Each structure stands twice: as C-alpha cells, then as structure tokens.
Amino acid sequence: MIGGDRAPIGRPPDRAAAAPLLSVQDLCISAGNGAIVQGVSFSLHAGDTLGIVGESGSGKSLTCRAVLGVLPPGLRVTGGSIRYKGTELVGLDRRGWAPLRGTSISAVFQDPGSYLNPSIPVGRQLAEALRATLRLTRAEAYKRSLGLLRRMGLRDTEAIYQQYPFELSGGMLQRVLIAIAVCAGPGLLIADEPTTALDVTVQAEVLDLLAELQREQGLALIVVSHDLAVVAQMCPQVIVLRHGVILEAGPAERVLMDPRHDYTRSLVESHAQYGIERLPARRRIADTAEKPSSPPAIANPPGPLLQVRGVDVAYGKGLTSRRVLQSIDLTVGRGETVGLIGETGSGKTTLLRAVLGVTPLTAGSIRFDSAEIGTLRGRSLRDFRRSGRIQYVFQDPLESLDPDLTVGRSIAQGLHIRGDRDRAAPNSAAMDAHVMAALEAVGLDADLAERLPRELSGGQRQRAVVARSLVLDPALLLLDEPVSALDAASRIQILQLLGTLARERGIAQVFVSHDLGAVASIADRIAVLYRGRIVEAGLTAHLLHAPQHPYTRLLIGSAPTLTHGAADETERHALRAALARES
Amino acid sequence: MSAMRNGLLRYRSARIALAILAGVTFLAAFGPLIAPQDPLAQHTDMLLRGPSPAHWLGTDSLGRDVLSRLLAGSTVSVLAALQSVMIGLALGVLPGLLSVYLGRTFEWVSLRFVDALITLPFLVFAIAMTALLGNGLIQAMFAVGILITPAFYRVSRAAALSVANAQYVEAARLMGASTWSIIAWHAWPKVLPAVAVTTASMTGVCLAIVASLTFLGIGVVPPTPTWGGVLATDLKTLYDRPFGPLAPATLIISTVWALNALTDAMRDAASGSRDRV
Numbered sequence: 001m002i003g004g005d006r007a008p009i010g011r012p013p014d015r016a017a018a019a020p021l022l023s024v025q026d027l028c029i030s031a032g033n034g035a036i037v038q039g040v041s042f043s044l045h046a047g048d049t050l051g052i053v054g055e056s057g058s059g060k061s062l063t064c065r066a067v068l069g070v071l072p073p074g075l076r077v078t079g080g081s082i083r084y085k086g087t088e089l090v091g092l093d094r095r096g097w098a099p100l101r102g103t104s105i106s107a108v109f110q111d112p113g114s115y116l117n118p119s120i121p122v123g124r125q126l127a128e129a130l131r132a133t134l135r136l137t138r139a140e141a142y143k144r145s146l147g148l149l150r151r152m153g154l155r156d157t158e159a160i161y162q163q164y165p166f167e168l169s170g171g172m173l174q175r176v177l178i179a180i181a182v183c184a185g186p187g188l189l190i191a192d193e194p195t196t197a198l199d200v201t202v203q204a205e206v207l208d209l210l211a212e213l214q215r216e217q218g219l220a221l222i223v224v225s226h227d228l229a230v231v232a233q234m235c236p237q238v239i240v241l242r243h244g245v246i247l248e249a250g251p252a253e254r255v256l257m258d259p260r261h262d263y264t265r266s267l268v269e270s271h272a273q274y275g276i277e278r279l280p281a282r283r284r285i286a287d288t289a290e291k292p293s294s295p296p297a298i299a300n301p302p303g304p305l306l307q308v309r310g311v312d313v314a315y316g317k318g319l320t321s322r323r324v325l326q327s328i329d330l331t332v333g334r335g336e337t338v339g340l341i342g343e344t345g346s347g348k349t350t351l352l353r354a355v356l357g358v359t360p361l362t363a364g365s366i367r368f369d370s371a372e373i374g375t376l377r378g379r380s381l382r383d384f385r386r387s388g389r390i391q392y393v394f395q396d397p398l399e400s401l402d403p404d405l406t407v408g409r410s411i412a413q414g415l416h417i418r419g420d421r422d423r424a425a426p427n428s429a430a431m432d433a434h435v436m437a438a439l440e441a442v443g444l445d446a447d448l449a450e451r452l453p454r455e456l457s458g459g460q461r462q463r464a465v466v467a468r469s470l471v472l473d474p475a476l477l478l479l480d481e482p483v484s485a486l487d488a489a490s491r492i493q494i495l496q497l498l499g500t501l502a503r504e505r506g507i508a509q510v511f512v513s514h515d516l517g518a519v520a521s522i523a524d525r526i527a528v529l530y531r532g533r534i535v536e537a538g539l540t541a542h543l544l545h546a547p548q549h550p551y552t553r554l555l556i557g558s559a560p561t562l563t564h565g566a567a568d569e570t571e572r573h574a575l576r577a578a579l580a581r582e583s
Numbered sequence: 584m585s586a587m588r589n590g591l592l593r594y595r596s597a598r599i600a601l602a603i604l605a606g607v608t609f610l611a612a613f614g615p616l617i618a619p620q621d622p623l624a625q626h627t628d629m630l631l632r633g634p635s636p637a638h639w640l641g642t643d644s645l646g647r648d649v650l651s652r653l654l655a656g657s658t659v660s661v662l663a664a665l666q667s668v669m670i671g672l673a674l675g676v677l678p679g680l681l682s683v684y685l686g687r688t689f690e691w692v693s694l695r696f697v698d699a700l701i702t703l704p705f706l707v708f709a710i711a712m713t714a715l716l717g718n719g720l721i722q723a724m725f726a727v728g729i730l731i732t733p734a735f736y737r738v739s740r741a742a743a744l745s746v747a748n749a750q751y752v753e754a755a756r757l758m759g760a761s762t763w764s765i766i767a768w769h770a771w772p773k774v775l776p777a778v779a780v781t782t783a784s785m786t787g788v789c790l791a792i793v794a795s796l797t798f799l800g801i802g803v804v805p806p807t808p809t810w811g812g813v814l815a816t817d818l819k820t821l822y823d824r825p826f827g828p829l830a831p832a833t834l835i836i837s838t839v840w841a842l843n844a845l846t847d848a849m850r851d852a853a854s855g856s857r858d859r860v
Contacts, residue, residue, distance in 0.1 A: 356757055386759030399750040404772045410751075413768060414758045472758070 019086065021046050021220050022067070022188055026080035029062055029071065029244070036075065037062055037244040044220040046187060051235030051252060052224045053267070056487045059244035060224045064190045066090075067222075068107055069097050084188065103133045106181040110193035112173035116165045122176045123149070123161025126183065133184035148179045153209055170344065171202035175209065182213055189214075192224045199343040199514050201572075204558035207234060208569055226488055228271045232256050233560040240264050270492050305476055305508050306332040306355065311364035311374070313347075313354055324350045326532045328364070332476065335506035337498075339523030339540065341513060341555070347532040348512045352478045355510075356392055357381045369475070386418050388472025395481040397461035401453040407464045408449030411435045414472045438467040441505075442497060459490025466497065477501070477509045483518055495522055516559055520544060528552045530579075550578035597848035603841035607661065614657035620648040622655035622808045631823045640830050644820050649813065653831060656808035660797070663724045664789035670728025671785060675735025676778055680770060682736075683743040684762050697733045705730055705792055713801055720793070720802035720809075727792050731785050735778065742777040743770045780849045787842030794835045810835050 020043035029037040037059040044050055052060045065071050067082055069089060082089040084105060092100075109115055116125055126148065127141040136144060142161075149157040152175040165173060174194065181189055191210060195203035211234065214221050223234050231238055232252050239249040240261070248261045259265040313325040325347045332338050342348050353359040355366055357376055366374035368390065376384055394400035401410050412435050436446050442463040453461055462482060469477060479498070483491040499522055501507045513519050519526060520540060527537040528551065536549040547553045554575040591597045615622075619639075626646035633641045640649040682690045705727055712726035713719065743766075746752060752769050760768070796802050797811030810831050817827035 358757075382759045382761070384759075385757060388758065392754070392757050394750050394754065396750070400754050402749075402751040402769055405768070413755060413760075417755070417758050417760045417764060468754075 018045065020044060021048075021085060023083045024063075024067065024080070025083075027063065027066060027077065027082060028079035029059070029066055029075055030078040031075045035078070035244065037066070039080070040241070040244070040246055041080075042239055042246075042249070044188070044222070046220055047214070047218045048237065049214065049221040049223065049235045051231035051238040052222065052241060053226065053228060053231050053238060054241035055226065055489060057243075058241040060241050061192055062244075063241070064107065064192050064222065064224055067188075067190065068105060069101060102129070102181075102186075103184045104186050105188045105190070106184070106186045107190040107192060108174065108177050108181050108194050110196045112170060112177045112197070113165055115177055116173065118165050121162050121164055122168065122173070123157075123163075126161075126176060126180050129180045130183050144183075145179075148183055149176070152176070152179045153205065169202075170198050171206060174198065174206055178206075178209065178213070182217065182219070185217060186219065188220045188222070190222045190224070193226070194223070195230060196225070196227070200516060201343060201554055201558040203230070204560070204572065207560075210234070228256060228267060229560040240267070267488070270488060303334045304331045305334045305336075305369060306330075306510075307365075307367040308351075308355070309365050309367070311351075311354060311366065312362040313350055313359055314362045323362075324532050325354065328534055330527060330534065330537075332508050332510060334475070335502060335508055336525070337502050337509040337511060337523050339511045339513070339519035339526040340529060341516060341519050341526060342529030343514060343555075346529045348514075348529055349480055351529070352392065352480055352510065352512060355478060356390065357385075388414060388418060388474055390476045390478060391469035391472060391474040392478045393462075393465055393469060393480065393482050396485045397458065397465045398453060398485075400465055401461060401468075403453055405452075406449065407444075407451055407453065407456065408432075408435050408439075410453070411438055411449070411464065411468045411471050414468060418472065434471050435467075438471040439464075441470055441501075442467045443493075457490065458486050459493055462486060462490065462494050463497065466494075466501075470501070474507060477507055479509060479511045481513050481515075482511070484513065484515065491518070498522055516555060528555070550575045550582065554579065591845075591848055591852050594848040594851065596844040597852075600841035600844040600848070603837055604845065607657070607838050607841070610654060610657040611661035612658075614654040618648075618651035618654040620651045622647060622651040623806050624648075631820055633824065633826075641824060641827070643813075643816050643827075644823075649817070649827070649830065652808040652813050653810065653834060656810050656813060659720065659803070659807065660790065660793050660810045663720050663793045663802075664786055666721065667724045667728035667731060667789040667792070668782060668786050670725060671731040671735050672778070672782065674729065675732040676739045676774070679736035679739030680743045680766065680774055682740050683747050683770070684766060693736070697736050700730060701733045703730055706795060709792070709796060710799075710801055718802060718804075720796070723796055723802040724789070724793065727789060731788065734781055734785055738777045738781045739774045742774040746770055746773050776849075780846055783842050783849060784846040787839045787846070790835065790842070791839050 023043040025041050027037060027040040028035055040059070040063055042050060052063065054060045062071065062075065066077055067084075067089070069092060071077070077090050080090070084100065087100070089100070116122060123142075123145055126145045127138070130136050130141040130144055130148075131138070134141075134144075145161060146157045149160055154160055154172060154175055160168070160172070160176075168176070178194075189210075194210065195206050198206060207230065210221065210223075213219060221234075223231060225231050235252050237250070238252045238255045240247045240255065240263070242263055248255055248259065248264050255264060256268055259268055308328055308330040311325055311328040312323065314321045314323045316322055328351060330338070330340075330351075340348050340351065350359055354361055354374070355368075357373065361374050364374065365372055373384060401407070405413075412431050415431050415434060435449060439446055439449060444460060444463050444467065448456065448460065448464075453464070456464065462485075466477075466482075477498075482498070483494050486494060495518060498509060498511070502509055502522075509522075511519060511523055523540050525538065526540050526543045527534050528543070528549065529535070530549070530551040536543065536547065536552045543552065544556065547556055554572060557572060557575065591601075624647065626642060626648075628646070629638075629642055630646045631642065631644055632638060632646075635641070638648050638650065640653070643649055643652070678693050682693050708730055709723045709726045713723050716722040716725075746769055749769070752765055755765055755768060793809070794811035794814065797809040798815045800812070800815065803809055803812060814828055814831040814835070817824065817831060820827060
C-alpha cells in the first residue's frame with residue numbers, strides 16, 4: 001500500500017491483507033528547525049519493488065537512510081513510524097539495530113568504491129561480512145564468498161577474491177557490494193542510485209542481477225533513482241518525491257505514462273525530450289542486425305576545423321606499453337557538434353587530451369584550422385593555448401573552479417593569462433565588459449560574478465565554466481561529460497545552452513559522454529569509441545536508426561526507456577559474444 | 584583573509600589570546616619607556632624586598648626594580664622571537680612553494696636539506712652557534728630561525744601540493760597559464776592561511792626558546808634585562824623571595840599560551856569556513 005490512503009493496486013487480496021514487511025507511516029525528518037521530509041508513507045511486502053524518484057534534495061536518500069537508521073548528524077526523525085516485521089525502528093538504540101542492519105535490512109549505494117576499504121582485498125571484506133553476520137569459520141566464509149561472487153556473475157572468482165578495490169571496475173565493485181549486502185539473506189534491500197556511476201551496458205547487467213536476486217530470495221527492494229527509465233524497468237510501484245513530500249504514488253505505468261501532477265509531467269517530458277526516448281530504433285536492434293543497410297553516409301562537413309588523422313596514443317614504454325588509442329580518424333567541421341560515445345576506459349578523454357596537447361601522440365597528426373597542432377611543445381604550445389581557439393570543459397564544475405576565486409575572477413582569468421603575453425592587456429573595464437557578456441551568453445545574472453563557486457548550484461557552476469571558455473572566443477569546445485555530474489533539470493538547461501552556442505555563435509563542439517541520450521539530443525554526428533578505436537561513425541539519426549557494430553547495438557539496446565526495459569539478456573549476450581569474436 | 588579574521592572573533596579563546604598579544608605588543612613597543620625606574624640601577628640598601636608602593640614587584644638580589652626589569656626586557660625577548668620567525672618565514676615559505684613547481688631536482692635537494700635540518704636540536708645548535716659566532720642573542724636566534732625553517736617549508740609545500748593537481752590548475756594550464764601565474768592565482772592563496780597558522784605557533788615556540796636561552800645566560804650580557812634572565816635571577820633567590828618567579832613566569836606562559844590558542848582558533852576558523860558550504 002502506497003501513499004497511506006491509497007488502495008492497494010495490482011496485488012492479490014490475500015497478500016494485501018497480510019502484515020507488510022516494511023511499513024513507513026507519516027515519516028518526518030528535521031534538521032534543527034526545518035522539516036526536510038514530511039509525512040512520507042509507504043509499505044512493502046516481501047518480493048515487492050518500490051521505486052522512489054525525485055531530483056537531488058527531494059529527500060529520497062534521507063528517507064532510505066532513516067529506514068537504515070543512519071541519518072547524517074544533525075538530522076533526526078521527528079515524527080511517524082518505521083516498522084520492519086512489526087519492530088519499530090524509530091528510536092531504536094545500537095543494541096536494537098545490531099541484529100537488523102546489514103543482516104535483515106541492507107543497502108547498496110551509488111559510488112561502490114567509497115564503501116569498500118581500499119587497503120583490504122575485496123574477497124576478504126566479503127568474507128568478513130559473512131563471518132560477522134552468519135558466524136561462519138574462516139574456511140566456510142571463504143567457500144561461501146567464492147560462491148557468492150560467482151552468483152554475482154563474476155568470473156575467475158579466486159583471483160577477484162584477492163584483488164583490491166582499485167583493481168576492479170565500477171561494475172565489478174558494485175557486484176561485490178551487492179554480494180556483501182545480500183550475503184546474510186536480508187528481507188529488505190535498499191538500492192540508492194545503484195547504477196548512476198556505471199556505464200549503460202554495465203547498468204543493464206547490474207539491474208538484471210538485482211531483479212534476479214530479488215526473485216530468488218524474495219527480497220523487498222527499494223530502488224532510488226533520478227533516472228525514470230531505470231525505475232520504470234525495475235519497479236511496478238513508484239512514488240515521486242519533491243521537497244520531502246510525496247507528490248504522486250501508484251503503479252509505475254500509470255504514474256510515468258499518465259502523470260497527474262504537473263511536476264511529474266515535467267519530469268517525464270524532459271526525460272522524453274533529452275533521454276533516449278527519441279531513438280526510434282530502440283526495439284528493432286535484432287532486425288537491423290539481419291538486414292545489412294547501406295554503409296553510413298557521412299556528409300562531408302564544409303570546411304573542416306579539426307582533423308585527427310591516424311592518431312595512436314600509447315602509455316608506457318617497451319613491453320609494458322599499452323595502446324590507448326589506435327588509428328583514430330575524426331573530423332569536426334566548423335560549427336559542427338560531434339558526439340563521442342564509449343564506455344569507461346574506451347579512450348574518450350585520452351583523445352580530447354591528445355587534441356589539447358596534454359598527452360603526446362605516438363603516431364598520426366592533428367590539424368586545427370589547417371595548422372598542425374599535434375607536435376606543438378613548450379612555448380609554441382603555450383602560445384597556441386593562449387589564443388583560446390580550443391577550450392575544454394570538465395565534467396565536475398565544482399572541481400574545475402578555484403573555490404577561493406569569485407566566479408567573475410575565474411572567468412576573467414583567461415583574459416589575464418592572454419594579457420600576460422601581448423602586453424596589450426585590456427584594461428579592467430574592458431575586461432569586466434567581456435566577463436559580463438560571457439555571463440549573459442550563458443544566462444547567468446551579472447551579480448553572480450561576485451559569488452564564490454560554492455554559493456552556486458551545480459547547473460550555475462557549469463554555466464560559469466562554459467562562460468570561462470566563451471570569454472576567450474573559442475572556435476572549438478571540447479566537452480568532457482559536461483552534464484554527467486548534474487541533476488536532470490540542470491542537465492537539460494546545459495544541453496540547451498550548448499545547442500544555442502552552436503547555432504548562434506557557430507562554435508564547433510566535441511561532446512564526450514557515456515550517456516547516449518545526452519549525445520543523441522545535441523550531436524550532428526556521432527562517433528562510437530570502443531577499446532581505443534572508432535568502430536562506427538555517422539549522422540546521429542542514421543547511427544541510431546541502423547547501428548552496425550555489435551558494441552553500438554549493445555549500447556543502444558542496454559539503455560532502458562520509459563516504455564521498455566533494456567533489451568533482454570539473451571539478446572545482449574549474443575551481442576557480447578559477437579564483440580568478443582571481433583577482438 | 585578578512586573573512587578568516589572575522590571568523591576568528593567567534594572563538595572566545597581567540598578573543599582572550601588577541602587581548603593578551605595586544606598587551607604584549609604594547610609592552611614590547613613601549614616597555615622600556617614606561618618602566619618606572621632605571622632597570623639597571625642598583626639600590627644596595629634594599630635587596631630582595633617584597634612588593635611595596637615604590638617597587639610593585641619588589642627588588643632582586645642587587646636591589647634592582649623587578650617590574651622595571653621585566654618591562655625593559657620585553658623588547659629584547661619579543662624582538663628576538665620575531666627575528667627567528669622572520670628568518671624561518673623568509674627561508675621556508677618560498678622554497679616550500681617552489682619545491683612543487685620547479686622540477687624534480689630542486690624538489691629532491693630542498694627536501695633532503697630540510698630533512699637534515701629537522702635532525703638538529705634547537706637549544707644545542709643555538710648554543711653551538713653562539714660559541715662559533717660570538718655570544719649574542721641575534722646569533723643564537725639566527726640559528727633558531729634556520730632550525731624552524733622546515734616547519735614553514737613543510738606547511739607551504741603541503742598546501743601547494745594539495746592544489747598542484749586540482750582540475751582548476753589544469754584548466755589554467757590549458758588556457759596557457761605560466762607556472763608563476765598559477766602560483767599567483769591558485770597556489771599562493773591556499774598557502775597563505777596555512778603559513779599564518781604556522782607563524783603564530785612558531786612565534787610561541789621561539790618565545791619559549793628565547794626565554795630558555797636567556798635563562799641559561801646565553802646570548803645576553805648580564806646587566807641586560809630579559810624575561811628569561813629575570814626568571815633565572817629570581818629562581819636563585821627563591822628562598823628569600825618565594826613569589827619571585829611568579830611574575831616573569833606568568834608573562835612567558837601567558838604569551839606562549841595566547842599564541843597557541845590563536846593558532847588553534849585560526850586553524851578551526853580556516854577549516855570551519857571551508858565546511859560552511
């Protein structure tokens with residue numbers, strides 16, 4: 001039963017009558033004087049899955065933390081009750097929590113790496129959890145750990161048991177964390193943004209794993225996510241939170257397909273506009289594989305701005321050297337937006353860094369505006385950078401702005417740096433005018449120039465970073481996952497801003513992302529990078545309609561939408577097998 | 584920095600410490616002028632007297648006015664401590680900052696040099712220096728100044744290191760910024776607060792060292808009054824004037840405490856302002 005007063009939907013009457021496994025009634029959480037979560041109610045039976053959606057700060061994670069009894073210091077439950085199998089959890093002391101947390105109620109979180117001890121092999125951490133909860137001997141725990149790791153879909157478990165967290169990928173770490181969470185056979189598993197930090201192809205696998213475990217163990221599962229499609233795929237029931245209040249609750253189909261509340265409607269609409277929903281080829285992956293379509297016609301862009309030809313990049317020397325990029329060819333026309341998509345470690349960022357002259361080339365050439373820039377070093381490289389023709393935008397705006405400099409100073413920095421060289425430094429009034437113009441171009445108020453980065457929202461910060469690039473009047477923007485660290489609303493605003501810059505100022509862009517939806521919504525052309533090679537490139541519509549390479553098909557097939565889950569497992573397995581054959 | 588100073592006054596210990604330090608600064612500047620009597624004048628008719636209207640803190644074994652000697656000794660004691668701190672600042676901060684930016688060779692050499700300095704004990708080295716360069720407080724405190732250099736070097740290097748790989752530094756490099764411009768824009772503002780904290784704590788350490796050295800009679804020629812010297816003479820006549828060491832000891836202890844309290848408050852204020860997001 002969700003939302004307190006609502007009738008149970010889609011559940012046999014006998015189960016609805018039974019006492020729920022978890023029941024949250026009128027939960028209120030406060031910090032000092034202000035209420036942060038107000039009157040949240042829901043309940044779950046064994047085997048149920050509940051999705052909680054909402055933007056950052058809506059109280060979805062706090063609600064979960066309250067159920068786990070681990071609210072951050074300064075916050076406390078000021079009203080309502082949380083009952084698990086009839087036990088009241090609000091106000092329970094340490095002794096009361098001991099048999100519950102990690103044993104009956106457990107959780108997995110967004111960033112798996114930060115929940116594991118970096119100096120202990122992951123297997124030992126899993127074995128410790130087993131020994132603590134199930135009182136096993138060392139040998140039993142070891143055996144059980146290997147079994148669990150295998151169950152999590154990991155291969156070569158004996159090796160993984162001995163490995164440290166930094167040696168494993170994000171997806172593997174999340175599997176280990178899930179193993180730790182379910183090792184004691186909990187009744188309730190809370191998954192708080194479990195796949196947000198993962199590549200879409202890995203996300204599909206982790207979500208499958210969670211669903212399987214739930215079926216096998218009869219778990220009740222709470223999935224918290226800002227990604228509507230993930231929730232739509234996983235959860236029959238959904239609640240929508242905003243400002244700590246439940247706006248809407250009910251079956252996922254009803255809430256997401258026919259939202260009653262304006263806010264939910266705007267969430268769904270923005271998802272549809274900038275998510276992967278626009279991909280008409282979504283359900284026809286298998287078909288396209290069978291009928292060979294004409295080779296993707298790449299329209300020759302008028303006047304190439306950036307030409308990357310046969311670029312190789314290798315790290316290390318001699319026998320230990322590793323080729324990160326292999327014979328990359330990429331052309332960006334003036335005013336054109338090229339999307340570069342690929343999984344973690346595919347070489348996307350390395351390619352951008354090669355263009356910027358940070359990573360030296362092993363072979364090949366990079367021409368910008370008909371001049372070779374791949375071989376620039378020392379003073380000539382610095383002079384080229386000071387021209388400001390190519391600008392780079394980082395993923396996390398908070399880290400790419402100096403916390404002690406006002407936004408205005410940060411934006412003006414490039415002008416100062418340029419002024420160092422030609423001595424014809426613009427006077428401060430002219431500089432201010434430039435900064436103000438840049439702020440206006442990105443849609444920020446002029447008075448924000450006096451603020452520090454921490455006083456801005458995530459979206460405003462990323463605008464400031466874009467403004468810092470614009471002030472130098474660039475011809476090409478290199479955007480490295482510029483919207484991945486932002487919440488849904490600011491993501492859309494930044495994408496719109498970038499679109500405007502391309503249209504109105506003719507600034508060419510290379511947009512790097514692992515997020516197919518974001519790339520599809522902004523790029524004229526897309527290049528797919530897989531293991532250091534561009535395996536497919538073409539006009540956006542063409543590439544999405546008729547993906548050729550198995551990786552591209554896997555990528556498109558792995559992304560869930562509001563109406564369809566990800567492509568099913570057998571289909572993805574076939575594509576993976578095809579990929580394995582290629583390499 | 585102004586934000587940091589405003590934040591400082593939130594701490595009661597910092598307010599008390601600043602009040603004490605203001606008093607000490609006043610003593611250092613005007614102590615010799617406001618001394619009621621000549622600190623060197625010997626009144627052989629009244630040796631080892633207790634407090635009286637004429638001599639508020641009594642007289643020592645040579646009949647000299649203790650209050651006047653303490654006031655007159657302030658300047659030497661405080662200036663000697665500041666001298667060492669200035670030397671430490673001058674020799675430590677910039678090399679520490681540059682060790683991050685000037686390449687491997689400079690980094691390695693300067694680190695080994697600083698490691699070597701850390702092994703030397705303050706007092707013994709200072710005494711050895713006076714033996715080598717002649718008995719004088721300036722020589723002794725010059726030696727101390729060199730020995731506290733590692734503290735400043737380490738702190739400024741750590742602060743510079745913490746931003747060396749920051750993304751905003753890389754962003755500046757990608758805009759063509761030179762090393763000097765990166766230091767000026769990004770590293771120096773981070774180094775400054777850390778150095779301020781170390782300066783306060785090192786001033787406390789140096790004051791205690793000055794007091795120790797002068798207590799041992801090193802660096803000052805006998806009639807010259809200093810806090811440590813007054814303490815030493817008072818200790819010798821403890822049997823006759825049991826309360827004697829109280830005044831110089833209080834002066835030394837409260838100044839060192841004030842500097843330590845200020846250090847703690849500065850550190851709290853700095854980290855607090857960063858936490859207030």
